[in-house]
Amino acid sequence: MDRWQAMRIVAKVAETESFAEAARLLHMSPPAVTRAVAALEEVIGARLFVRTTRSVKLTEAGARYVADCRRILADIAEAEAAAAGSYGMPSGTLAVTASVLFGHIHVLPIVTDYLDAYPSMAARTLFVDRPVNIVEEGIDVAIRIGHLSDSGLTAVRVGAVRRVVCGAPGYLAQAGVPMRPADLKDHRIAVSTGAWASPEWRFGRDERVTVHPALESNTNEAGITAALAGWGLTRVLHYQIGPALREGRLQIVLAEYEEEPLPIHVLYPEGRHAPAKVRTFVDLAVSRLRATKLLN
Structure with missing residues (x-):
């Protein structure tokens, strides 16, 4: 069995959740893909997929194996690129994740400037207010706010941000300032x-x-909008209300009781072995985020 080809097949089936679609993308016949996966499962001694008439899902063992396959295949691609002399030239699609507001305000301008600098590159952003598994979701670079767990990822600190309680001056004049x-x-x-x-x-x-x-909402924007309207108080990260603070439309309260600011990191896998597209973007993101005056 060609183990490298089998890994490619398994990774593609996991990505598409379909044997037929994986076969089409790999220019193979569906029976060949099915046989390759079955042979690999027999060699490994574990089932990688749960198959039904409507779906193909990874087993727990399969998820771990596919994560390792993707890492190994990336290492092979990197080695081939280095041997071909293209290691230093960014290529492909860069996937970046951050929280929604931070992504829109701070990360997206960096991504578009990066694409201007490297016109042959493409980018995909995932701006969500939830933890993202970088490996499982195919992310190259993550910008995280908060204290980090020991994930094995390379982390570069670029600043910190305060968590603040705020309200509109009109509301505070009517309801009083909490002391x-x-x-x-x-x-x-x-x-x-x-x-x-x-x-x-x-x-x-x-x-x-x-x-x-x-009032509860699934977005920070809704709480900020309510505070701006003079409805009440909300608690957000300082950068999320920067313009409103500068314009005097919101006012911070309880500043003397604030916790230590939350750290902001740029995270990426592979460390010094990261491909050129990751290394060049990280260099730009670190420089730009460290220079951003709102991170205080």
Whole structure:
């Protein structure tokens, strides 16, 4: 069995979730693809896919194996590119992820400038307010806000951002300015129900408050919009309300009780062995994000 070809086939079946589609993309017959997967499963001694009449899904063992296959195939492609003298030239499609607002405000301009600098490149962005598994979702570079777990990825710190409580001056004039976190019980609160949301708001000085929001939404933008309208208070990251703060439409409260700022990192796999498209984008992103004055 050609193990390298078998890995390519398994990775393509996992990507397309279809033996027939994988066969079409690989210019093979469906029976050849099916035989290759079956032979590999027999050699490994584990089932890689659960097959039904309507779908093809990875088993737990299959997911681990496919992740390793993708890494090995990327290493082979990198070695071939280096041997051909193209290691230093970015090529292909770059996949970048970040949270929604940070992605729109800070990351997208970097991506478009990168594409201007390398016209032969293409890019795909995934801006979502949830943790993204870089390997499983085919991401090349991630920009993360918050403390990192030990993931084995290369991480470059580019700054930090404050988490702040804010409201419109008109609302604060009417409802009063909270002087300590416990005062939040007397205010209307709008919150996001995103991946990292919690009813317990932690502050510096070991202060903790369980909030009972009157308004919940699945986006930070909705909470900010409610605060701008003078409806109540919300808690967001500082960069998300930068223009509103500068224009005086929002005001930060409880600043003296803020936690330590959350770190911002650029993450990518492979470290120094990363392909040219990743290394060149990371260099640009690190330089630009470190120079961004909103990261404070």
